[in-house]
Amino acid sequence: MSEETKKPAGKKKFELDPRLAEYRGIWVFIEHERGTVHTVSWELLGEARKLADKLGVQVAGVVMGAPGEDTRRFCQEAFYHGADHCYLMEDLLLKDYRNQPYTKGMTDLVNAYKPEILLLGATTLGRDLAGSVATTLLTGLTADCTELNIDVEIRSLLATRPTFGGSLLCTIQTLNYRPQMATIRPRVMAMPKRDTSRSGGITEHKLSMIETDIITKVLEFIPDENTNKVNLEYADIIVSGGKGLKKQENFQLIWDLAKVLGAEIGATRPVVQSGWVEAVRQVGQTGKTVRPKLYIAVGISGAIQHRVGMDASDVIIAINSDPNAPIFDFATYGIVGNAMTILPALTEAFRKELSARNAEAVAA
C-alpha cells in the first residue's frame, strides 16, 4: 500500500463501469461457530443498515452452515438486527469452518445475486474467508476497518482503517470493482437495537460441492480453556499489576481477582524485571500489545511505554493511589486509593455479581 495520500484517479469524472451497475445492496456475513453468532455480525448489520439507507438499497444477511434449527434461527435474528433479507446456504460440508467450501459458497452467492458491498467481521474466520473470496472474485478488500461511510454520488464505500501499527488512519476505496469488500473490527460499531417486529424473506442456495472436493479436514477443536498457555494477545479480560503493589506477595491479589474473572494476568516492565511474573506477561512497548474487552490496571502509573500496549482496550479500570497518575488520563473508570483494600473489595463484588448471574442461569 502506498503511504502517500493519493487522489482517487479522476474522482471528478468517475463513472462506474455499466456492467457493475447491476450490483446492488449490502451484505453482511453472519459468522457463527458452535451455535452462537459472533456479535460483530449484529454490529455490522446495524452499520450496514445506515449505509444502505444512504444508498437506498436493502441489507441482506448471509448465513452458511450445516442444516438444522440454528441457521433458520440466525436468519430470524438477522432480521431483528436490521436485515431485510437473508441468503441461506445449508450443507453438511459447512459444519465447521473450512476455507475451501465457505469460499466456494460465498463466491457463488455473490456471482448469483451481485451485492455492491460485502462486509465481514475482522475475526480470524472473517479475515480468512474475505481474503480468499476477494482474490477469487478479483475485487478489492479493505481489512480491519474501524469506520465506514459512503460517497453516495459514486456509490463508493469509504473504508477507514488503522495503519502503521495504529498510529495513523487511512481511508480506502474500491472504485471500479464489485463487490466492495471490507472486514470490520469487532466492537467498534454500535450494537443495533433488537427489533422482533422485523422480518424478511429467505433465499436458499445450494452449495455445489461434495466432501471429496474438499482437501482440508478438521481433525479436532481444542478450546482455549483446555490449554494452559499464556495468551495475552487474544485474552478478552486482563488484570494487570504494576510496581504500585509494592511487594511480590501483594501480587497474589491480582491472581485472586483474575481467577474470579477468568482473566489473564498482565504486568508492567518493572514487575517483570523484578521477577514477580514471567516475561511473557509484560504489556507495553517492549512487551505485548493487547486489546481486551476489559483491562484492569492496578498500581500502574500509565507511563507511555505501558500505555501503547493497552490503550486500545474497550474498557480500562485503573486503581492507583496517586490521583495525578497519567493512567487516569485515558482509563475509562478510575478508583483513587490503596490497592490493598480496593482489590479484595473488587474481587468480592465481581464474585457476588457473577455468581448471582450464574445462579440465575442455572435456575432458569
Added chain:
Amino acid sequence: MNVNVEEKLFQNRYKVDHGRPHINIIDPVVCTSECKTQQCTSVCPANCYKAEGNGSISLITDGCLECGTCRIICDDFKNVAWEYPRGGYGILFKFG
C-alpha cells in the same frame, strides 16, 4: 523542574533482548549497605537505576543508552558488570 525521562526514551528505538539484561549489579548488598552516595540513581541518563526507598537499588536495562556511565562512576565499589547487549539488540539510534 520535573522531567519525565520515560517520555524521552519513548522516542527511541529499542530491540530488547528479553531475559538477558546486559548490565547487572554484581552484589546488591554493596549498594544497600556500603554505597552511601548511590550516584547511579541520578546520573544514569536513562534512569535505569532506581532507589527503592528501602536502601536497595533496582536496575532495569530496557531503556539503556549503552553509554557506560554507570560502570565508570561506580569506581569506588566496581559493582557494575557491564557488557554490550547481544548483537543487534539494545538501543538502535535512528539519527545518532
Added chain:
Amino acid sequence: MEKFDAIVVGAGPSGNAAAYTLAKAGLSVIQIERGEYPGSKNVQGAILYSDALEKIIPEFRDEAPLERHIIEQRMWVLDDDSYIGTNYRSDAFNKAPYNRYTILRAQFDKWFSEKVSQAGALVICETTVTDLIMDGNRVVGVRTDRENGDLFADVVILADGVNSLLAKKAGFHPELNPGDVALAVKEILFLPQETLESRFNVKEGEGVVIEMIGKITQGMMGTGFLYTNNESITIGVGCMLSDFKETRMSPYLLLEKMKAHPAIAPMIEGGEMKEYTAHLIPEGGLKAMPQIYGDGWMIVGDSGMFVNAVHREGSNLAMTTGRLAAETVISLKAAGKEMTSPNLSVYRAKLDDSFVMKDLIKYKDMPGVFHANRQFFTTYPELVNKAAHTMLTVDGVDKKTKEREIFKSFTRSRSLAGLVGDAYKMWRALR
C-alpha cells in the same frame, strides 16, 4: 577455518576508515559491528571535518549524506538568564569545497559502511565481539556472540569505541577514570526547514554552530552545543563524569534546564523531539592515552582516547587513526613482515608525524587546568555577563566608573593574583 588479513571491530568513523583503506588495498577484511546497521550504536554532535575524510574518500561530497555546511560559529558564555558571545560568520565558508558539515551519524555511518562493502570488505552487523582470542601474548582473532563465531586474522584493529571493553578485558589498558571522560546527552528536534533557516538567518545548505559554556553546566566542567541540521536541531550538553558523580546531577534535567534558558528556548521552540541520546567522550587527552598497539592488535578512534576536547574534534582523529593503522598493515603486508608489536610501532610513528599527536601534545595540560580551576565554568561566566550588562545599561553612570565597578567585581570574586594566574594557566595549556 578461513583466516583474514585483518579483523576490524566496530563500524564507526575509525573502523570504517581502517576497513575501507585495507579493503581498497586488496586485503581480505572482515568488519564486525554490533548494531542492527552501521551507525545504530553511534552518537556524535555531530560535526564532520572534511580534511580527514577527504584523504580517504576524496569524492565524499558528491555521495555522503551531509546536512549543512557551517558558515557561522557562535561562542556563548551563559549566565542564568543572559549570555555574552561572539559570532564569526564569513562568506569564505560559503566557497566550495566546504570545510565543516553537520551530519546525522546514523545516516552518515551507513553510507560510509556501504563504501566499505563496495571496497570489498565483509561487513557483518548485529554481532558483538565478546573476547579477543590470544595465542600467548599475541592476538590472533576475535570471539563473537554467534554460533561458530570465532574469527581469525593476522591483525585485529580495535575500533570499538569509548568503552573499549575488549582492550580492557585483554588487560591492554585499565578502566576509564571518571575524570577522563565526559558524559554528553543530546536531543534531536525537528523543525520545518523554512522555520529553521529564517530563525538562524541562513540559506538552504548553510548551517550554524553554537558552542556554549557557563551556568548551563551548573558548575560542572563542560560545554553545551547547538547544531543546525537540514530540518532539525541537535542540542546537547556534556560534562565530566567525575563532576556528575560528585554533584549527582541528572543529565537529562541539566539538558532540560539548558533548553529552558531564555536565550536558547526561542531557538528550539516548536521542535519535535525525535531521539534522545547519551554518549561518553574520552577527554583525558594525551596523559590518559593507553597503549595503542601490540602483538597482532592496534587501537584506533575513541577507544584510544583520540579526542581533542578543546577544539571539539574527535571523528577526524578517529578517521585519521583508522587510516594510519590500515596503512601500517598494508605496508607491513607488502614487505612480508609480521604484525608484531615492534613492526606495528610504525603506527605510532605515523601518528606522531600527524596532526593527531601534535595536537594532543599541545593540549595535554588542558584537562588538568580545567579540573583544578572551576572558576572557568562558574565565576567567569557570571562576571562577564554582569560586565556586559553594566556596560550596556544606560543609567547616567559614566563609563569610567562602570569599568572600575566591573574590575572590582572581578577582583572581589577572584583575587587579582588569581585572575593573572588563570590567564597564565590558560596560556600555558594552550601554548
Added chain:
Amino acid sequence: MIHIVVCIKQVPDSAQIRVHPVTNTIMRQGVPAIINPYDLYALEEALRIKDKFGGFVTVITMGPPQAENALRKALSFGADDAILVTDRAFAGADTLATSFALASAIRQIEKGMPVDLVFCGKQTIDGDTAQVGPGIAKRLNLELLTYISSIVSVNTEKKEIVVQRRSEGGVQVLKTRLPSLVTMLEGSNEMRFATMPNMIRAARTTVKRWDRVAAGIEDISKIGLKGSPTVVSKVFAPSPKTVKAEIIQTNSGEADEMAATLLMKMFTKFPHVREQLEKSAA
C-alpha cells in the same frame, strides 16, 4: 527433500512512526526499514521444517532495490536462496496486485524445483490486510492454512501436513495435502540467532533480481497501480483521545461501596463486558 518458499516484505518499523502529541502531525523521519515482524515467524517455521526433514528454503520479496537488505538478513538466518522481484511496473500495487505478482514469481521458482509449502506472515505491519497469503494460495491452487499457531506434523512421503489453526475461542487441528500455503501466527516460535558461517555466506551471496519479465508477467494490467482495485484516498492522524477516566466516588469512600458502584456503572454502560465476564468466569 522439501522445497519451501517464504514470502517476506520489507516494511517501515511502524512503531517508530509517531504522531506529534501537540500538532497531531505525522512524524516519519528516520523510520528504519525492517523485515515485517510477522514474516519472521514464517521464516523460522520454514527453517525448522528444513532442519527436521532436510530441504531447501527460498525467500522471495517484492519491493524496491533496498529490499535486498531484508533478503540478505533472511539468508543469514539460514535460507538457501533469495529472490528480489523488483520493477517500476510494480509501484502502487495493492494486495491483489501483489499476490498476482508473487504468485507469478513462485510459478517461475517452481520451474526449477517443485514447491511443497509456501509460508507467509499473518499480515504486514504497514498494510495489515492479511490478504496477500490467501491471494497467492488462491492463484496457485494451494491449500490455504491461515493463522497457524503450530505445525503438528509434515509427512513428506504422503505429502500431508497437520497444523493447529487459531480460531475464535480455541484452535482447530487441520489436516491437508501439500502443496499448501501457511500464514503463521505471531508468537508461534522465536527467530533463531544466526550462526557466523551463515552471516558470512549471506554477506557474500548475490541476491537474484527479477524484473517483471523474469517473474513471468506478461499482462501489465494485473500489476502495479493498474492491477489494484483499491486506492488509498486519505492518510491521516487519529484525533487524540481526550476523555479522562470517570473517577468513582462514593459518600462513605469505603472500598466495598466503590467496587459496587464501579460494577453498576460499567455493566450499565458496557453490557458486552458483562456478557464476556459471564462467559469467562463460567
